[in-house]
Amino acid sequence: LWASIVTVLCNHSGASDSFFSSSSATHTNNWAVLVCTSRFWFNYRHMANTLSLYRTVKRLGIPDERIILMLADDMACNARNKYPAQVFNNENHRLNLYGDNVEVDYRGYEVTVENFLRVLTGRHETAVPRSKRLLSDEGSHILVYMTGHGGDEFLKFQDSEELQSHDLADAVKQMKEKKRFKELLIMADTCQAATLFNQLQSPGVLTIGSSKKGENSYSHHLDPDVGVSVVDRFTFYTLAFFERLNIYDDASLGSLFKSYNPKLLMSTAYYRTDLYQRHLDEVPVTDFFGSVMETIATDSPYR
Amino acid sequence: ELDAEVFTEALLLKPLPDGKVLTHFHFQTTAPPTRTHGRHHHVFPKSIYQLVHKFKVREMELSFTQGRWNYERWGGYDPISNANAKPPGVELWAEFDVPHSQIDDSWKNLSHTLSGLFCASINFLDHSASYSAPRWSFPSSSGKLRYGTLPREAVCTENLTPWLKLLPCRDKDGLSSLMDRSAIYKGFYHSQRLHLKSSEFGSHETVKGMVLEQTLTVVLQPNTLPGKVSLPSFSIGSLFGRKVKGKCSLSTSSNVYVLSEFSDHGVLMDEIDHETPVFKLSSRPNRVIRETDSFQQVGSVIYEYTLESSGSEPFDLGLQWKNPVFWSSKKAPFHTSRFLTGSGNERGAIAISMKSNGAVVSEPGGCSLRVGIFQVVPWYVKMYYHTLRVFIDGEAKPFEDNVEKVSVSPSEDKVSPGVMEIALRLPCSVKTAAMTVEFDKGFLHIDEYPPDANQGFDIPSSIVHFAGLASKMNFGGNFSGQVPLLAKLQEETPVRAYTEVLLVPLTTPDFSMPYNVITIACTVFALYFGSLLNALRRRAGEEERLLREKGKKRGLLTWILS
Numbered sequence: 124l125w126a127s128i129v130t131v132l133c134n135h136s137g138a139s140d141s142f143f144s145s146s147s148a149t150h151t152n153n154w155a156v157l158v159c160t161s162r163f164w165f166n167y168r169h170m171a172n173t174l175s176l177y178r179t180v181k182r183l184g185i186p187d188e189r190i191i192l193m194l195a196d197d198m199a200c201n202a203r204n205k206y207p208a209q210v211f212n213n214e215n216h217r218l219n220l221y222g223d224n225v226e227v228d229y230r231g232y233e234v235t236v237e238n239f240l241r242v243l244t245g246r247h248e249t250a251v252p253r254s255k256r257l258l259s260d261e262g263s264h265i266l267v268y269m270t271g272h273g274g275d276e277f278l279k280f281q282d283s284e285e286l287q288s289h290d291l292a293d294a295v296k297q298m299k300e301k302k303r304f305k306e307l308l309i310m311a312d313t314c315q316a317a318t319l320f321n322q323l324q325s326p327g328v329l330t331i332g333s334s335k336k337g338e339n340s341y342s343h344h345l346d347p348d349v350g351v352s353v354v355d356r357f358t359f360y361t362l363a364f365f366e367r368l369n370i371y372d373d374a375s376l377g378s379l380f381k382s383y384n385p386k387l388l389m390s391t392a393y394y395r396t397d398l399y400q401r402h403l404d405e406v407p408v409t410d411f412f413g414s415v416m417e418t419i420a421t422d423s424p425y426r
Numbered sequence: 427e428l429d430a431e432v433f434t435e436a437l438l439l440k441p442l443p444d445g446k447v448l449t450h451f452h453f454q455t456t457a458p459p460t461r462t463h464g465r466h467h468h469v470f471p472k473s474i475y476q477l478v479h480k481f482k483v484r485e486m487e488l489s490f491t492q493g494r495w496n497y498e499r500w501g502g503y504d505p506i507s508n509a510n511a512k513p514p515g516v517e518l519w520a521e522f523d524v525p526h527s528q529i530d531d532s533w534k535n536l537s538h539t540l541s542g543l544f545c546a547s548i549n550f551l552d553h554s555a556s557y558s559a560p561r562w563s564f565p566s567s568s569g570k571l572r573y574g575t576l577p578r579e580a581v582c583t584e585n586l587t588p589w590l591k592l593l594p595c596r597d598k599d600g601l602s603s604l605m606d607r608s609a610i611y612k613g614f615y616h617s618q619r620l621h622l623k624s625s626e627f628g629s630h631e632t633v634k635g636m637v638l639e640q641t642l643t644v645v646l647q648p649n650t651l652p653g654k655v656s657l658p659s660f661s662i663g664s665l666f667g668r669k670v671k672g673k674c675s676l677s678t679s680s681n682v683y684v685l686s687e688f689s690d691h692g693v694l695m696d697e698i699d700h701e702t703p704v705f706k707l708s709s710r711p712n713r714v715i716r717e718t719d720s721f722q723q724v725g726s727v728i729y730e731y732t733l734e735s736s737g738s739e740p741f742d743l744g745l746q747w748k749n750p751v752f753w754s755s756k757k758a759p760f761h762t763s764r765f766l767t768g769s770g771n772e773r774g775a776i777a778i779s780m781k782s783n784g785a786v787v788s789e790p791g792g793c794s795l796r797v798g799i800f801q802v803v804p805w806y807v808k809m810y811y812h813t814l815r816v817f818i819d820g821e822a823k824p825f826e827d828n829v830e831k832v833s834v835s836p837s838e839d840k841v842s843p844g845v846m847e848i849a850l851r852l853p854c855s856v857k858t859a860a861m862t863v864e865f866d867k868g869f870l871h872i873d874e875y876p877p878d879a880n881q882g883f884d885i886p887s888s889i890v891h892f893a894g895l896a897s898k899m900n901f902g903g904n905f906s907g908q909v910p911l912l913a914k915l916q917e918e919t920p921v922r923a924y925t926e927v928l929l930v931p932l933t934t935p936d937f938s939m940p941y942n943v944i945t946i947a948c949t950v951f952a953l954y955f956g957s958l959l960n961a962l963r964r965r966a967g968e969e970e971r972l973l974r975e976k977g978k979k980r981g982l983l984t985w986i987l988s
Contacts, residue, residue: 162877197580200492200611207611208583223597223607227545227584232876250535250552252542281877283937 150305151262153414155180155190158239160271160280162196162231167351168342170198171212172270172312172358174220179365180266183413191242191257193229195271195281205349212354212362214346228255236286243267243294245303261302266310266411270355273313275336276321292322299325306399308376308411312357314339317393329399331380333357334390341389356388370413377403431469432456433594433677435601436911440506440685441705441745442645443754444499445657446614447665450506451601451642453593454910458635460626469676471592473543474638478624481532481539485566485630486520486622488540488548490581493615493645497762497923500645501687501755503897508919510643512617513887514927515577516546521570523627533557533572545584550576555805558845561833563800563889565920573802577884577927581616583607589618592640593674600674601682601733604666605642615645639910657751661708661744669740673733679909680733682743684711687726688753704751708744715912718902726899728912756897757783759795760859762890764925771867771933775813776803778888778925779860780852793854796830799861801888803844805837806868807930811846813864819857828852828859839868849893867932875934882929891922 157180159173177192199210199221210220229238241247242257259265272279276288291309298304309330311319316332323330333340333355342352343359354362364382368374380403383392396403409415438450457463457470460479467475477483495511502511518540522532534552541548551557557574564571586607590597597603610616624636648660662682663669673680684707711729718725733741760780768774778799803809811834816823830849837844852859896918936942 197582200580200582206608208607221583221607223583224587225584226587228542230545230547230584231580232550233547250538250549252539254542283875283877 148261148305150264150410152259153185153189153264153266153411154257154259155185155266155268155412156193156242156257157190158193158234158267158269158271159195160234160269160278160286162281164198164201164203165351166196166271167198167210167349168212168354169270170194170196171210171220171354173268174210174225175212175354175358175362176268177225178218178220178222179362180412183365183368183370183409183415185414187224187226188254189414190226191229191255192225192227193234193239193242194227194231195234196231203350211346211349212359214344214348214353216348226254232281234281236280236284236290239280239286240290240294244297245301257303259303261305263304264306264308264411265304266308268310268312269319270312270358273311273316273319275315276318278311278313278319286319288319288322291319292324295323295325295328299327306401306410310361312340312355316340317395320395323395323398326398326400329376329394329396329403331392331394333388333392335393338390356390357383357392360384360387365408365412368408370409370415373407373409375404376406376408376411379408429458429462431458431463431467433469433674434679434910435593435674435677436679436681436683436909437601437604438506438683438685438911439662439743439745440687441657441660442500443752445650446500446645446647447660448500448506449644449646449665450510451605451640452911452914453602453640455592455594455638455640456635457638460635463635469594470636470638474592474622475636477536477539477543478622478626478636481536482523482627483536483622483624484521484523484570484628485624486536487518487619488544489517489617489619490544490546490579490585491515491517491615491617492581492611493613493617494926495615495924497757499755502758502761502923503756503895503921505897505899505915505917505919506643507755508897508921509914510617510619510641511924512619513575513577513924515575515579515581515886516548517575518548518551519564519571519573521566521568521572524570526569529570529572530554533574537574544588546579546581547576554842555840556843558802558835558843560800560845561847562849563798563847563891575802575886577886581618582611586610586618586642589620589640589642592620592638594676595674599671600677600680601670602674603671604662604668606667609646609666610642610644613644613646616643618642639914657747659744659746661742663742664744669742670733671740672735672738675735681909681911682731682733682741683911684729684731684743684745685726686729687755688751703748706746706748708742708746715901717899728901758921758923759783759892759895760797760890760923762923762925764888764928766928766930767862768864771931773864773866774930775862775864776801776809776885776928777860777862778890779858780890781858782856794851795854795856796893797850797852797859798891798893799846799848799850799888800891801846803837803846803865803885804883805839805841805843806870806883806932807844807885808837808866808868809844809846810864810866811836811844813862814848815862816850817858817860817862818852819859867930869933872935875937879932879934879937882931885928885930887924887927889922889924891920895921897921 157173157176159169161169199208208221212220247256269278277285279285307328312333315336316334318336320330341356343354343356346353360383364379380394385391433455436452440448442448455470457467489512491512491514501507520536522529524532537551538549551574557572560573590602593602597605619641621639623633625633646665648658648664650658712732713730715728761783762780764778766774767777816828828850830851833847835845898918899915
């Protein structure tokens with residue numbers, strides 16, 4: 124009798140272990156879904172935020188085929204842009220974020236809550252081409268970055284609709300059921316960003332928002348030449364962290380999350396680790412923000 | 427005839443009368459038929475090959491344009507402007523080699539595939555309300571052609587990137603390495619175009635196998651020296667900020683051309699002509715090709731420069747004006763423009779006006795010009811085609827006098843747009859002609875408004891083509907066949923012009939209405955319940971009674987304590 128009770132208890136703890144371990148699959152590929160949800164010229168900084176992340180993620184190794192970039196408006200070739208085909212995130216204009224080889228998958232009016240959820244869950248119409256689909260599998264680490272205007276438990280899309288925290292949690296739950304990710308890092312740079320993740324319950328998800336409930340996220344500085352604010356504080360300091368890195372560095376996610384100074388951000392960057400099993404100091408940032416493959420050299424071409 | 431894949435590249439520079447420079451990149455890739463050559467290609471892009479085979483495309487043209495082609499200053503009657511002046515936004519037309527019942531499905535799937543391939547929202551053309559089937563405005567009359575356009579589509583680096591990836595040398599070598607993005611998008615007009623012809627699934631008169639032609643046309647303003655010169659000198663380096671590194675090693679021919687529209691007054695570096703030189707080119711051309719049309723007073727001259735393989739020094743070509751000359755480019759018979767009339771949010775009218783450019787000489791026997799107009803109007807602008815009126819030289823004329831044939835497909839709400847194709851016959855001596863049609867503005871469902879609905883809604887450009895007129899250049903001799911750009915210039919190109927895109931403001935609802943309704947409703951409820959509770963619970967004079975009791979109580983306590 125006691126033996127059976129003990130075995131039952133052991134089995135139960137074993138089950139809870141498998142609940143928390145993301146899956147038995149090995150990490151094989153990295154994906155990035157970068158979304159800018161604001162339109163109009165005065166939201167230039169949201170576009171610059173997203174493009175800064177795009178540039179970082181590309182620089183650290185994720186190819187265009189595994190990046191889904193959604194930009195709700197065209198800033199680079201906008202008639203109001205004094206520097207055509209150039210987007211800056213700093214008033215020193217040192218970096219042209221748009222570059223020569225940018226590929227935008229969802230553009231303009233296509234950036235809607237419906238398309239965003241379709242990308243996450245993979246439920247598209249048959250005609251949708253491969254470059255617009257998130258073709259991740261159970262070995263994928265996915266970075267989802269969203270920026271725009273938001274509030275308590277919602278994110279505004281293009282001034283006409285909203286993504287609620289329930290919708291996001293539901294989409295992530297579907298992704299988990301369909302084994303579309305091994306680990307997921309969701310970053311949001313909006314006002315009251317951390318509230319967007321209140322309803323999440325799926326294991327293997329790590330989230331960070333630029334501000335807590337009741338706090339606003341602020342822009343960093345105004346570029347008097349371009350005429351609008353060019354970057355938000357949270358993204359600015361994220362970039363400051365990444366610009367020091369290259370593909371060979373093994374800085375950890377813990378060091379990234381600890382690098383945010385609430386005084387400089389003027390808000391608290393709040394992150395949730397209760398759904399994430401690994402210790403943040405052991406996770407290299409290139410697990411999500413780059414794509415570093417372990418290569419094994421073999422002598423013979425075929426085995 | 428051809429048994430191997432061929433890739434050629436060419437760049438044409440043409441100074442324009444108002445001091446700007448037209449730069450026209452032309453890339454052509456041809457592949458032999460699959461029957462003889464097989465499915466593996468080393469130069470022809472695989473994505474295009476698969477697209478042709480999956481959708482059985484016979485001919486397709488896709489263009490991304492920003493800016494408006496200035497027909498008055500830059501010309502409208504030469505092969506370059508007739509083929510490369512395109513409406514703003516995205517324009518797509520395609521003809522398929524499938525049975526009629528499958529054409530619409532093929533079109534929808536093609537639009538989705540192209541949107542993924544070129545990073546644009548071409549997938550919005552899959553809805554039946556955004557494309558149309560023109561009957562005689564395009565050279566093909568098989569009924570298997572579909573046409574759609576998105577006037578408001580932005581064109582930026584993300585559309586150029588995949589377009590360049592179709593070229594064998596990408597943007598790393600050859601003429602495509604000149605394409606500095608900020609120089610291109612700073613231009614007054616830029617248009618990238620892809621034209622595909624294939625005979626894989628049906629016979630084609632002009633093509634065996636597949637021909638992919640990619641062109642990029644940019645009108646740039648060279649940097650003016652201080653002192654405001656009306657015709658600034660320019661060079662490839664000053665226009666693009668870079669020089670040509672060399673030719674793409676996979677191209678069979680790689681040339682740079684300079685086209686001057688006036689007769690040969692240009693002078694080369696070491697020659698001294700007996701006439702005063704108009705401009706000077708910085709290096710001697712490999713070949714000079716003259717247009718041999720004796721009817722025209724001015725003939726064009728093309729200076730050809732052949733590029734050597736990479737390794738030699740970078741190639742730069744400069745044109746310096748010595749004696750400024752004023753000329754005008756050849757214009758189409760009519761200058762067409764389109765505008766809206768009327769005011770208010772209920773109704774209006776569209777007017778197309780044509781002003782004669784004085785180019786056509788009227789013959790004694792009585793000549794007439796045939797002008798065809800193709801216009802597609804979205805369903806929410808409801809056209810009344812029975813109000814179509816034609817005005818010749820300011821006077822209204824009866825319908826039958828000037829209208830040769832009309833094909834009208836009235837719009838159906840949310841299903842199909844209003845399509846009008848009309849062929850007018852105008853006397854050659856006409857000075858102005860105009861055509862007006864009235865419309866009513868419709869209402870959209872709250873979900874159908876775009877996020878920036880207060881900007882207005884676009885009516886796409888209409889196409890005006892001059893039947894029977896075609897522009898071509900005659901070089902005489904044996905210049906065709908070797909260089910596709912020269913062959914294209916000698917081909918008969920139908921003369922057509924695109925009118926402006928019209929912006930129609932529609933009545934938009936107050937999008938903050940749901941919030942307002944909730945606020946007002948809650949306020950009304952609050953007032954209702956507040957007053958109801960007050961009425962039920964409050965007694966008249968209760969406050970005074972309470973105060974009196976309190977006062978009495980205190981009196982009693984103080985009396986006891988004292």
